[in-house]
Amino acid sequence: SQKIEQNSEALNIQEGKTATLTCNYTNYSPAYLQWYRQDPGRGPVFLLLIRENEKEKRKERLKVTFDTTLKQSLFHITASQPADSATYLCALEKAGTALIFGKGTTLSVSS
Amino acid sequence: SQTIHQWPATLVQPVGSPLSLECTVEGTSNPNLYWYRQAAGRGLQLLFYSVGIGQISSEVPQNLSASRPQDRQFILSSKKLLLSDSGFYLCAWSSIWGGQEKLFFGSGTQLSVL
Known part of the structure:
Protein backbone atom coordinates (compact mmCIF):
# COMPACT_ATOMS: atom_id res chain seq x y z
CA SER A 1 0.00 0.00 0.00
CA GLN A 2 1.04 3.62 -0.43
CA LYS A 3 2.86 5.14 2.53
CA ASN A 24 9.87 9.52 2.30
CA TYR A 25 7.24 7.65 0.35
CA THR A 26 6.75 4.13 -0.92
CA ASN A 27 4.59 2.58 -3.61
CA TYR A 28 3.95 5.98 -5.14
CA SER A 29 4.87 7.66 -8.35
CA PRO A 30 3.52 11.12 -7.57
CA ALA A 31 3.35 13.86 -10.13
CA TYR A 32 4.02 16.39 -7.38
CA LEU A 33 4.60 16.72 -3.66
CA GLN A 34 3.46 19.45 -1.31
CA TRP A 35 4.47 20.86 2.06
CA TYR A 36 2.10 22.44 4.56
CA ARG A 37 2.52 24.20 7.87
CA GLN A 38 0.14 23.59 10.76
CA ASP A 39 -0.02 25.62 13.94
CA PRO A 40 -1.69 24.15 17.07
CA GLY A 41 -5.48 24.10 16.80
CA ARG A 42 -5.45 25.42 13.23
CA GLY A 43 -5.83 23.95 9.78
CA PRO A 44 -2.74 23.33 7.65
CA VAL A 45 -1.56 26.10 5.36
CA PHE A 46 0.00 25.43 1.97
CA LEU A 47 3.68 26.35 1.64
CA LEU A 48 5.23 24.84 -1.48
CA LEU A 49 4.52 22.44 -4.32
CA ILE A 50 7.25 20.70 -6.28
CA ARG A 51 6.64 18.68 -9.44
CA GLU A 52 8.35 15.44 -10.38
CA ASN A 53 10.42 17.15 -13.07
CA GLU A 54 11.68 19.81 -10.64
CA LYS A 55 14.63 18.97 -8.44
CA GLU A 56 14.47 22.04 -6.24
CA LYS A 57 12.13 24.88 -5.44
CA PHE A 66 12.37 16.17 -4.70
CA ASP A 67 14.31 13.02 -5.57
CA THR A 68 12.03 10.58 -7.39
CA THR A 69 14.78 7.94 -7.46
CA LEU A 70 15.19 7.98 -3.69
CA LYS A 71 11.47 8.62 -3.27
CA GLN A 72 12.29 11.44 -0.90
CA SER A 73 11.69 15.13 -0.39
CA LEU A 74 13.73 17.39 1.86
CA PHE A 75 12.31 20.60 3.30
CA HIS A 76 14.77 23.22 4.48
CA ILE A 77 14.20 26.39 6.49
CA THR A 78 17.29 28.57 6.51
CA ALA A 79 18.05 31.18 9.18
CA SER A 80 15.29 29.69 11.31
CA GLN A 81 13.32 31.85 13.72
CA PRO A 82 11.15 31.02 16.74
CA ALA A 83 8.15 31.98 14.59
CA ASP A 84 8.96 29.01 12.36
CA SER A 85 8.00 26.67 15.20
CA ALA A 86 5.09 24.57 13.96
CA THR A 87 4.27 21.15 12.56
CA TYR A 88 5.23 20.63 8.93
CA LEU A 89 3.36 18.11 6.82
CA CYS A 90 4.24 16.62 3.47
CA ALA A 91 1.49 15.48 1.16
CA LEU A 92 1.12 13.43 -2.00
CA GLU A 93 -1.80 12.81 -4.26
CA LYS A 94 -3.22 9.33 -3.93
CA ALA A 95 -3.77 8.13 -7.48
CA GLY A 96 -6.73 10.01 -8.85
CA THR A 97 -8.21 10.96 -5.52
CA ALA A 98 -7.08 13.40 -2.90
CA LEU A 99 -3.99 14.39 -0.98
CA ILE A 100 -2.59 11.96 1.55
CA PHE A 101 -0.55 13.46 4.37
CA GLY A 102 2.35 12.31 6.46
CA LYS A 103 2.10 12.51 10.25
CA GLY A 104 4.20 15.62 10.31
CA THR A 105 7.34 16.83 12.00
CA THR A 106 7.02 19.31 14.86
CA LEU A 107 9.78 21.89 14.65
CA SER A 108 10.79 23.89 17.70
CA VAL A 109 13.19 26.80 17.21
CA SER A 110 14.69 28.16 20.40
CA SER A 111 16.14 31.64 20.76
CA SER B 1 -11.30 36.16 -2.45
CA GLN B 2 -12.15 32.64 -1.41
CA THR B 3 -13.02 31.77 2.16
CA ILE B 4 -13.99 28.59 3.91
CA HIS B 5 -16.19 28.47 6.98
CA GLN B 6 -16.39 25.55 9.32
CA TRP B 7 -18.41 25.25 12.51
CA PRO B 8 -18.60 24.71 15.36
CA ALA B 9 -15.03 25.23 16.56
CA THR B 10 -15.43 22.83 19.47
CA LEU B 11 -17.99 20.20 20.26
CA VAL B 12 -18.46 17.79 23.16
CA GLN B 13 -20.89 14.98 22.49
CA PRO B 14 -21.90 11.84 24.40
CA VAL B 15 -21.34 8.41 22.91
CA GLY B 16 -24.30 7.36 20.80
CA SER B 17 -25.42 10.87 19.96
CA PRO B 18 -25.73 12.16 16.39
CA LEU B 19 -23.29 14.53 14.70
CA SER B 20 -23.54 17.19 12.05
CA LEU B 21 -20.59 19.35 11.02
CA GLU B 22 -21.03 21.90 8.30
CA CYS B 23 -18.58 23.52 5.94
CA THR B 24 -19.22 26.21 3.35
CA VAL B 25 -16.95 27.81 0.79
CA GLU B 26 -17.35 31.30 -0.63
CA GLY B 27 -15.80 33.00 -3.59
CA THR B 28 -15.34 29.99 -5.85
CA SER B 29 -17.58 27.69 -7.84
CA ASN B 30 -17.53 23.93 -8.31
CA PRO B 31 -14.70 23.29 -5.84
CA ASN B 32 -13.49 19.88 -4.82
CA LEU B 33 -14.38 19.45 -1.13
CA TYR B 34 -12.78 17.26 1.49
CA TRP B 35 -13.20 16.09 5.08
CA TYR B 36 -10.09 15.07 7.00
CA ARG B 37 -9.70 13.95 10.59
CA GLN B 38 -6.64 14.35 12.78
CA ALA B 39 -6.64 12.16 15.87
CA ALA B 40 -4.15 12.53 18.70
CA GLY B 41 -0.79 11.09 17.67
CA ARG B 42 -1.95 10.41 14.14
CA GLY B 43 -1.67 12.24 10.89
CA LEU B 44 -4.37 13.76 8.76
CA GLN B 45 -6.70 11.02 7.62
CA LEU B 46 -8.79 11.57 4.51
CA LEU B 47 -12.42 10.68 5.24
CA PHE B 48 -14.46 11.88 2.25
CA TYR B 49 -14.05 13.93 -0.87
CA SER B 50 -16.50 15.31 -3.38
CA VAL B 51 -16.05 16.59 -6.92
CA GLY B 52 -19.64 17.81 -7.31
CA ILE B 53 -23.13 18.00 -5.85
CA GLY B 54 -24.25 14.59 -4.66
CA GLN B 55 -20.91 13.00 -5.56
CA ILE B 56 -19.19 11.60 -2.47
CA SER B 57 -16.23 9.25 -2.27
CA SER B 58 -15.45 7.53 1.00
CA GLU B 59 -11.90 6.66 1.88
CA VAL B 60 -12.34 4.95 5.23
CA PRO B 61 -15.31 2.74 6.14
CA GLN B 62 -16.75 3.88 9.45
CA ASN B 63 -19.90 5.19 11.01
CA LEU B 64 -19.53 8.61 9.41
CA SER B 65 -21.19 9.86 6.25
CA ALA B 66 -20.92 12.98 4.13
CA SER B 67 -23.30 14.88 1.92
CA ARG B 68 -23.03 17.75 -0.52
CA PRO B 69 -26.48 19.26 -0.94
CA GLN B 70 -25.20 22.43 -2.62
CA ASP B 71 -22.16 23.29 -4.71
CA ARG B 72 -20.30 24.98 -1.87
CA GLN B 73 -21.67 23.11 1.14
CA PHE B 74 -20.24 19.94 2.62
CA ILE B 75 -21.71 18.18 5.66
CA LEU B 76 -20.22 15.45 7.82
CA SER B 77 -22.68 13.36 9.81
CA SER B 78 -23.01 10.43 12.11
CA LYS B 79 -26.11 8.73 13.50
CA LYS B 80 -24.32 7.41 16.58
CA LEU B 81 -20.93 8.65 17.70
CA LEU B 82 -18.25 6.34 19.04
CA LEU B 83 -15.42 7.21 21.41
CA SER B 84 -13.01 6.64 18.52
CA ASP B 85 -14.68 9.45 16.56
CA SER B 86 -12.96 12.02 18.77
CA GLY B 87 -10.51 14.19 16.89
CA PHE B 88 -9.89 17.37 14.99
CA TYR B 89 -12.08 17.53 11.88
CA LEU B 90 -10.96 19.65 8.99
CA CYS B 91 -12.83 20.67 5.88
CA ALA B 92 -10.86 21.73 2.83
CA TRP B 93 -11.41 22.80 -0.76
CA SER B 94 -9.33 22.88 -3.89
CA SER B 95 -9.94 24.58 -7.18
CA ILE B 96 -11.14 22.20 -9.85
CA TRP B 97 -9.46 24.32 -12.51
CA GLY B 98 -6.10 23.97 -10.85
CA GLY B 99 -6.52 20.26 -10.41
CA GLN B 100 -5.67 19.24 -6.90
CA GLU B 101 -2.61 21.35 -6.63
CA LYS B 102 -3.42 23.07 -3.34
CA LEU B 103 -5.78 22.51 -0.47
CA PHE B 104 -7.26 25.34 1.54
CA PHE B 105 -8.35 24.26 4.99
CA GLY B 106 -10.96 25.56 7.36
CA SER B 107 -10.20 26.32 10.98
CA GLY B 108 -11.35 22.89 12.14
CA THR B 109 -13.74 21.40 14.69
CA GLN B 110 -12.34 19.78 17.82
CA LEU B 111 -14.76 16.96 18.63
CA SER B 112 -14.64 15.19 21.96
CA VAL B 113 -16.86 12.15 22.37
CA LEU B 114 -17.35 11.24 26.02
Missing part, protein backbone atom coordinates in the same frame (compact mmCIF):
# COMPACT_ATOMS: atom_id res chain seq x y z
CA ILE A 4 4.26 8.51 3.45
CA GLU A 5 6.76 8.74 6.30
CA GLN A 6 8.15 11.79 7.99
CA ASN A 7 11.00 10.30 9.90
CA SER A 8 11.20 12.68 12.81
CA GLU A 9 8.22 13.43 14.98
CA ALA A 10 10.08 16.33 16.55
CA LEU A 11 13.05 18.47 15.65
CA ASN A 12 14.64 21.02 17.99
CA ILE A 13 17.11 23.57 16.65
CA GLN A 14 18.56 26.91 17.64
CA GLU A 15 17.59 30.18 16.06
CA GLY A 16 19.63 31.00 13.00
CA LYS A 17 20.35 27.38 12.08
CA THR A 18 18.95 25.52 9.10
CA ALA A 19 16.16 23.05 9.79
CA THR A 20 15.95 20.03 7.49
CA LEU A 21 12.84 17.86 7.47
CA THR A 22 12.52 14.59 5.58
CA CYS A 23 9.60 13.01 3.77
CA ARG A 58 12.62 27.95 -3.27
CA LYS A 59 10.40 30.49 -1.59
CA GLU A 60 12.08 33.07 0.60
CA ARG A 61 13.83 31.08 3.36
CA LEU A 62 12.22 27.81 2.32
CA LYS A 63 13.72 25.24 -0.02
CA VAL A 64 12.26 21.93 -1.11
CA THR A 65 14.00 19.16 -3.02
Whole structure:
Protein backbone atom coordinates (compact mmCIF):
# COMPACT_ATOMS: atom_id res chain seq x y z
CA SER A 1 0.00 0.00 0.00
CA GLN A 2 1.04 3.62 -0.43
CA LYS A 3 2.86 5.14 2.53
CA ILE A 4 4.26 8.51 3.45
CA GLU A 5 6.76 8.74 6.30
CA GLN A 6 8.15 11.79 7.99
CA ASN A 7 11.00 10.30 9.90
CA SER A 8 11.20 12.68 12.81
CA GLU A 9 8.22 13.43 14.98
CA ALA A 10 10.08 16.33 16.55
CA LEU A 11 13.05 18.47 15.65
CA ASN A 12 14.64 21.02 17.99
CA ILE A 13 17.11 23.57 16.65
CA GLN A 14 18.56 26.91 17.64
CA GLU A 15 17.59 30.18 16.06
CA GLY A 16 19.63 31.00 13.00
CA LYS A 17 20.35 27.38 12.08
CA THR A 18 18.95 25.52 9.10
CA ALA A 19 16.16 23.05 9.79
CA THR A 20 15.95 20.03 7.49
CA LEU A 21 12.84 17.86 7.47
CA THR A 22 12.52 14.59 5.58
CA CYS A 23 9.60 13.01 3.77
CA ASN A 24 9.87 9.52 2.30
CA TYR A 25 7.24 7.65 0.35
CA THR A 26 6.75 4.13 -0.92
CA ASN A 27 4.59 2.58 -3.61
CA TYR A 28 3.95 5.98 -5.14
CA SER A 29 4.87 7.66 -8.35
CA PRO A 30 3.52 11.12 -7.57
CA ALA A 31 3.35 13.86 -10.13
CA TYR A 32 4.02 16.39 -7.38
CA LEU A 33 4.60 16.72 -3.66
CA GLN A 34 3.46 19.45 -1.31
CA TRP A 35 4.47 20.86 2.06
CA TYR A 36 2.10 22.44 4.56
CA ARG A 37 2.52 24.20 7.87
CA GLN A 38 0.14 23.59 10.76
CA ASP A 39 -0.02 25.62 13.94
CA PRO A 40 -1.69 24.15 17.07
CA GLY A 41 -5.48 24.10 16.80
CA ARG A 42 -5.45 25.42 13.23
CA GLY A 43 -5.83 23.95 9.78
CA PRO A 44 -2.74 23.33 7.65
CA VAL A 45 -1.56 26.10 5.36
CA PHE A 46 0.00 25.43 1.97
CA LEU A 47 3.68 26.35 1.64
CA LEU A 48 5.23 24.84 -1.48
CA LEU A 49 4.52 22.44 -4.32
CA ILE A 50 7.25 20.70 -6.28
CA ARG A 51 6.64 18.68 -9.44
CA GLU A 52 8.35 15.44 -10.38
CA ASN A 53 10.42 17.15 -13.07
CA GLU A 54 11.68 19.81 -10.64
CA LYS A 55 14.63 18.97 -8.44
CA GLU A 56 14.47 22.04 -6.24
CA LYS A 57 12.13 24.88 -5.44
CA ARG A 58 12.62 27.95 -3.27
CA LYS A 59 10.40 30.49 -1.59
CA GLU A 60 12.08 33.07 0.60
CA ARG A 61 13.83 31.08 3.36
CA LEU A 62 12.22 27.81 2.32
CA LYS A 63 13.72 25.24 -0.02
CA VAL A 64 12.26 21.93 -1.11
CA THR A 65 14.00 19.16 -3.02
CA PHE A 66 12.37 16.17 -4.70
CA ASP A 67 14.31 13.02 -5.57
CA THR A 68 12.03 10.58 -7.39
CA THR A 69 14.78 7.94 -7.46
CA LEU A 70 15.19 7.98 -3.69
CA LYS A 71 11.47 8.62 -3.27
CA GLN A 72 12.29 11.44 -0.90
CA SER A 73 11.69 15.13 -0.39
CA LEU A 74 13.73 17.39 1.86
CA PHE A 75 12.31 20.60 3.30
CA HIS A 76 14.77 23.22 4.48
CA ILE A 77 14.20 26.39 6.49
CA THR A 78 17.29 28.57 6.51
CA ALA A 79 18.05 31.18 9.18
CA SER A 80 15.29 29.69 11.31
CA GLN A 81 13.32 31.85 13.72
CA PRO A 82 11.15 31.02 16.74
CA ALA A 83 8.15 31.98 14.59
CA ASP A 84 8.96 29.01 12.36
CA SER A 85 8.00 26.67 15.20
CA ALA A 86 5.09 24.57 13.96
CA THR A 87 4.27 21.15 12.56
CA TYR A 88 5.23 20.63 8.93
CA LEU A 89 3.36 18.11 6.82
CA CYS A 90 4.24 16.62 3.47
CA ALA A 91 1.49 15.48 1.16
CA LEU A 92 1.12 13.43 -2.00
CA GLU A 93 -1.80 12.81 -4.26
CA LYS A 94 -3.22 9.33 -3.93
CA ALA A 95 -3.77 8.13 -7.48
CA GLY A 96 -6.73 10.01 -8.85
CA THR A 97 -8.21 10.96 -5.52
CA ALA A 98 -7.08 13.40 -2.90
CA LEU A 99 -3.99 14.39 -0.98
CA ILE A 100 -2.59 11.96 1.55
CA PHE A 101 -0.55 13.46 4.37
CA GLY A 102 2.35 12.31 6.46
CA LYS A 103 2.10 12.51 10.25
CA GLY A 104 4.20 15.62 10.31
CA THR A 105 7.34 16.83 12.00
CA THR A 106 7.02 19.31 14.86
CA LEU A 107 9.78 21.89 14.65
CA SER A 108 10.79 23.89 17.70
CA VAL A 109 13.19 26.80 17.21
CA SER A 110 14.69 28.16 20.40
CA SER A 111 16.14 31.64 20.76
CA SER B 1 -11.30 36.16 -2.45
CA GLN B 2 -12.15 32.64 -1.41
CA THR B 3 -13.02 31.77 2.16
CA ILE B 4 -13.99 28.59 3.91
CA HIS B 5 -16.19 28.47 6.98
CA GLN B 6 -16.39 25.55 9.32
CA TRP B 7 -18.41 25.25 12.51
CA PRO B 8 -18.60 24.71 15.36
CA ALA B 9 -15.03 25.23 16.56
CA THR B 10 -15.43 22.83 19.47
CA LEU B 11 -17.99 20.20 20.26
CA VAL B 12 -18.46 17.79 23.16
CA GLN B 13 -20.89 14.98 22.49
CA PRO B 14 -21.90 11.84 24.40
CA VAL B 15 -21.34 8.41 22.91
CA GLY B 16 -24.30 7.36 20.80
CA SER B 17 -25.42 10.87 19.96
CA PRO B 18 -25.73 12.16 16.39
CA LEU B 19 -23.29 14.53 14.70
CA SER B 20 -23.54 17.19 12.05
CA LEU B 21 -20.59 19.35 11.02
CA GLU B 22 -21.03 21.90 8.30
CA CYS B 23 -18.58 23.52 5.94
CA THR B 24 -19.22 26.21 3.35
CA VAL B 25 -16.95 27.81 0.79
CA GLU B 26 -17.35 31.30 -0.63
CA GLY B 27 -15.80 33.00 -3.59
CA THR B 28 -15.34 29.99 -5.85
CA SER B 29 -17.58 27.69 -7.84
CA ASN B 30 -17.53 23.93 -8.31
CA PRO B 31 -14.70 23.29 -5.84
CA ASN B 32 -13.49 19.88 -4.82
CA LEU B 33 -14.38 19.45 -1.13
CA TYR B 34 -12.78 17.26 1.49
CA TRP B 35 -13.20 16.09 5.08
CA TYR B 36 -10.09 15.07 7.00
CA ARG B 37 -9.70 13.95 10.59
CA GLN B 38 -6.64 14.35 12.78
CA ALA B 39 -6.64 12.16 15.87
CA ALA B 40 -4.15 12.53 18.70
CA GLY B 41 -0.79 11.09 17.67
CA ARG B 42 -1.95 10.41 14.14
CA GLY B 43 -1.67 12.24 10.89
CA LEU B 44 -4.37 13.76 8.76
CA GLN B 45 -6.70 11.02 7.62
CA LEU B 46 -8.79 11.57 4.51
CA LEU B 47 -12.42 10.68 5.24
CA PHE B 48 -14.46 11.88 2.25
CA TYR B 49 -14.05 13.93 -0.87
CA SER B 50 -16.50 15.31 -3.38
CA VAL B 51 -16.05 16.59 -6.92
CA GLY B 52 -19.64 17.81 -7.31
CA ILE B 53 -23.13 18.00 -5.85
CA GLY B 54 -24.25 14.59 -4.66
CA GLN B 55 -20.91 13.00 -5.56
CA ILE B 56 -19.19 11.60 -2.47
CA SER B 57 -16.23 9.25 -2.27
CA SER B 58 -15.45 7.53 1.00
CA GLU B 59 -11.90 6.66 1.88
CA VAL B 60 -12.34 4.95 5.23
CA PRO B 61 -15.31 2.74 6.14
CA GLN B 62 -16.75 3.88 9.45
CA ASN B 63 -19.90 5.19 11.01
CA LEU B 64 -19.53 8.61 9.41
CA SER B 65 -21.19 9.86 6.25
CA ALA B 66 -20.92 12.98 4.13
CA SER B 67 -23.30 14.88 1.92
CA ARG B 68 -23.03 17.75 -0.52
CA PRO B 69 -26.48 19.26 -0.94
CA GLN B 70 -25.20 22.43 -2.62
CA ASP B 71 -22.16 23.29 -4.71
CA ARG B 72 -20.30 24.98 -1.87
CA GLN B 73 -21.67 23.11 1.14
CA PHE B 74 -20.24 19.94 2.62
CA ILE B 75 -21.71 18.18 5.66
CA LEU B 76 -20.22 15.45 7.82
CA SER B 77 -22.68 13.36 9.81
CA SER B 78 -23.01 10.43 12.11
CA LYS B 79 -26.11 8.73 13.50
CA LYS B 80 -24.32 7.41 16.58
CA LEU B 81 -20.93 8.65 17.70
CA LEU B 82 -18.25 6.34 19.04
CA LEU B 83 -15.42 7.21 21.41
CA SER B 84 -13.01 6.64 18.52
CA ASP B 85 -14.68 9.45 16.56
CA SER B 86 -12.96 12.02 18.77
CA GLY B 87 -10.51 14.19 16.89
CA PHE B 88 -9.89 17.37 14.99
CA TYR B 89 -12.08 17.53 11.88
CA LEU B 90 -10.96 19.65 8.99
CA CYS B 91 -12.83 20.67 5.88
CA ALA B 92 -10.86 21.73 2.83
CA TRP B 93 -11.41 22.80 -0.76
CA SER B 94 -9.33 22.88 -3.89
CA SER B 95 -9.94 24.58 -7.18
CA ILE B 96 -11.14 22.20 -9.85
CA TRP B 97 -9.46 24.32 -12.51
CA GLY B 98 -6.10 23.97 -10.85
CA GLY B 99 -6.52 20.26 -10.41
CA GLN B 100 -5.67 19.24 -6.90
CA GLU B 101 -2.61 21.35 -6.63
CA LYS B 102 -3.42 23.07 -3.34
CA LEU B 103 -5.78 22.51 -0.47
CA PHE B 104 -7.26 25.34 1.54
CA PHE B 105 -8.35 24.26 4.99
CA GLY B 106 -10.96 25.56 7.36
CA SER B 107 -10.20 26.32 10.98
CA GLY B 108 -11.35 22.89 12.14
CA THR B 109 -13.74 21.40 14.69
CA GLN B 110 -12.34 19.78 17.82
CA LEU B 111 -14.76 16.96 18.63
CA SER B 112 -14.64 15.19 21.96
CA VAL B 113 -16.86 12.15 22.37
CA LEU B 114 -17.35 11.24 26.02
